[in-house]
Amino acid sequence: MQSILKEYFGFSSFRPYQKEMVEKIIEGNDSLIVMATGSGKSLCYQVPPLVVRKTGVVVSPLISLMQDQVMSLKQRGIRAEFMGSSQTDSTVQSRAESGQFDILYMTPEKACSVPASFWSNLLSVGLCLFAVDEAHCISQWGYDFRVVYKKLDKLRAILVGVPFIALTATATEKVRMDIVNSLKMQNPYVAIGSFDRTNLFYGVKSFKHGQSFVQELVQEVSKFVRSDGSTIIYCTTIKDVEQVFGSLEEAGIKAGIYHGQMDNRARAESHRLFIRDELNVMVATIAFGMGIDKPNIRQVIHYGCPKSLERYYQESGRCGRDGIASVCWLYYTRSDFAKAKFYIRELHSESQRKAVVESLMAAKQYCLLTTCRRKFLLGHFGEKFPADKCGNCDNCISTKREQDMSREAFLLMACIQSCRGKWDLNIPVDILRGSQAKKFIDAQYDKLPLHGLGKDYSSNWWKALGYQLNLFCLSPKAYQFLSSAGPDHQPRLFLPVNSEMVDDEDNKHASGEAGEI
Ligand code: ADP
Numbered sequence: 001m002q003s004i005l006k007e008y009f010g011f012s013s014f015r016p017y018q019k020e021m022v023e024k025i026i027e028g029n030d031s032l033i034v035m036a037t038g039s040g041k042s043l044c045y046q047v048p049p050l051v052v053r054k055t056g057v058v059v060s061p062l063i064s065l066m067q068d069q070v071m072s073l074k075q076r077g078i079r080a081e082f083m084g085s086s087q088t089d090s091t092v093q094s095r096a097e098s099g100q101f102d103i104l105y106m107t108p109e110k111a112c113s114v115p116a117s118f119w120s121n122l123l124s125v126g127l128c129l130f131a132v133d134e135a136h137c138i139s140q141w142g143y144d145f146r147v148v149y150k151k152l153d154k155l156r157a158i159l160v161g162v163p164f165i166a167l168t169a170t171a172t173e174k175v176r177m178d179i180v181n182s183l184k185m186q187n188p189y190v191a192i193g194s195f196d197r198t199n200l201f202y203g204v205k206s207f208k209h210g211q212s213f214v215q216e217l218v219q220e221v222s223k224f225v226r227s228d229g230s231t232i233i234y235c236t237t238i239k240d241v242e243q244v245f246g247s248l249e250e251a252g253i254k255a256g257i258y259h260g261q262m263d264n265r266a267r268a269e270s271h272r273l274f275i276r277d278e279l280n281v282m283v284a285t286i287a288f289g290m291g292i293d294k295p296n297i298r299q300v301i302h303y304g305c306p307k308s309l310e311r312y313y314q315e316s317g318r319c320g321r322d323g324i325a326s327v328c329w330l331y332y333t334r335s336d337f338a339k340a341k342f343y344i345r346e347l348h349s350e351s352q353r354k355a356v357v358e359s360l361m362a363a364k365q366y367c368l369l370t371t372c373r374r375k376f377l378l379g380h381f382g383e384k385f386p387a388d389k390c391g392n393c394d395n396c397i398s399t400k401r402e403q404d405m406s407r408e409a410f411l412l413m414a415c416i417q418s419c420r421g422k423w424d425l426n427i428p429v430d431i432l433r434g435s436q437a438k439k440f441i442d443a444q445y446d447k448l449p450l451h452g453l454g455k456d457y458s459s460n461w462w463k464a465l466g467y468q469l470n471l472f473c474l475s476p477k478a479y480q481f482l483s484s485a486g487p488d489h490q491p492r493l494f495l496p497v498n499s500e501m502v503d504d505e506d507n508k509h510a511s512g513e514a515g516e517i
Pocket residue numbers: 011012013014015018035036037038039040041042043
């Protein structure tokens with residue numbers, strides 16, 4: 001093993017988990033490898049075929065990435081090849097069947113469609129592993145579900161005795177279970193690395209859509225581009241991409257653009273310029289995705305909340321690959337959280353819809369958090385951060401103090417109670433803000449003693465408080481507050497100010513008008 005590592009890859013030692021993994025795979029164990037991008041997962045399936053001198057098959061969703069891998073393996077003297085669905089060269093297939101390759105990459109479509117004779121031939125000449133890269137694609141709980149991945153389990157019955165290796169850079173407990181179950185893995189050996197990217201700073205701010213915010217964003221970015229390294233700005237729509245790109249250009253910043261409606265050539269050109277540091281900023285939709293392996297990205301900005309924390313972790317994780325301090329800012333607007341309806345419109349299964357909604361709600365929770373973002377993010381991936389504060393996120397370094405929100409909490413809860421909990425927060429908040437809308441007058445909500453008592457805060461402020469109370473209802477602090485309230489005793493409730501409340505301070509007192517429903 002050691003000499004192969006040196007001879008073919010030029011490395012003098014394995015990373016701690018790699019050695020164990022390679023040994024387990026050679027012993028024939030099914031294995032699950034959950035490690036951050038760049039941690040060296042591919043070596044785990046690249047070494048065993050060279051040690052046991054049998055073919056290893058690797059399935060991956062990205063053709064370009066597989067082709068890159070094949071090229072670099074060939075340069076190292078390893079017999080690697082790629083087999084895709086559209087490939088017309090049948091000699092690759094027949095050479096593969098006769099065991100002429102060490103490592104054979106395939107699209108999942110191809111793996112599911114080759115004739116059974118292909119596998120039986122390969123089995124008889126020697127197949128030492130079947131690896132599924134980007135294995136989270138198997139799970140609807142992952143951020144990149146692909147139906148064809150689900151069909152890979154058929155191969156389990158065909159490839160009897162061949163260890164299955166699943167690899168992914170991001171996986172929650174649910175995704176992990178899904179991978180193991182879908183691939184029918186037997187008692188897999190599992191290696192889970194830490195997801196903590198200590199050099200990344202995490203921060204969140206809320207914003208209001210419009211040109212003035214885009215100008216603000218451009219100013220933030222321009223401060224950065226004077227220093228070394230590049231920035232990615234992820235937008236949720238192509239329209240936003242174009243608007244931000246236009247403003248950056250106007251400000252004289254060298255920016256590029258990347259989205260799904262551009263043709264392949266224009267996308268490749270944009271990507272190339274960015275990789276070669278000829279652009280400072282890439283403004284993109286999430287189409288600018290897997291395979292961006294640029295070490296010196298110093299900043300990833302999300303202009304709009306991503307669909308899930310898995311996605312956020314992946315996308316923000318593209319910065320700071322070189323280990324140097326880098327920052328991840330997420331700008332969200334409340335309407336981002338209402339997009340679930342839009343995301344699920346083409347989904348037919350109830351469980352898929354549920355997964356999408358829950359993923360978005362976790363992302364919402366991350367945005368509205370007042371405690372350590374890193375701890376929350378890692379917790380989402382099942383990893384326990386050992387302290388309460390990381391010292392490298394906006395909430396940990398913030399000097400925002402908790403504020404006495406007893407009066408506001410009472411008002412909001414009393415108002416919700418007056419509405420008999422029938423509505424979500426919209427109506428109670430509009431009552432507090434003194435709405436004179438016809439619907440309110442008809443329902444005589446304007447006669448309620450609470451009507452208009454909360455004019456001083458915007459509706460977003462009240463909703464943010466509602467959100468915090470929900471969270472705190474589960475805590476001993478809120479329980480104590482609610483249960484000890486009485487005529488002789490007026491408990492106080494101190495709550496942290498979250499990002500929406502801070503950003504809203506300017507509007508306080510200014511907004512007497514209640515919002516329309
Ligand atoms: P992943 O698949 O986890 O994203 P890769 O397999 O692409 O990671 O490896 C990331 C980088 O780490 C590559 O440049 C690879 O050459 C390097 N690498 C992997 N294993 C070792 C090792 N044992 N020693 C030194 N470098 C390694």
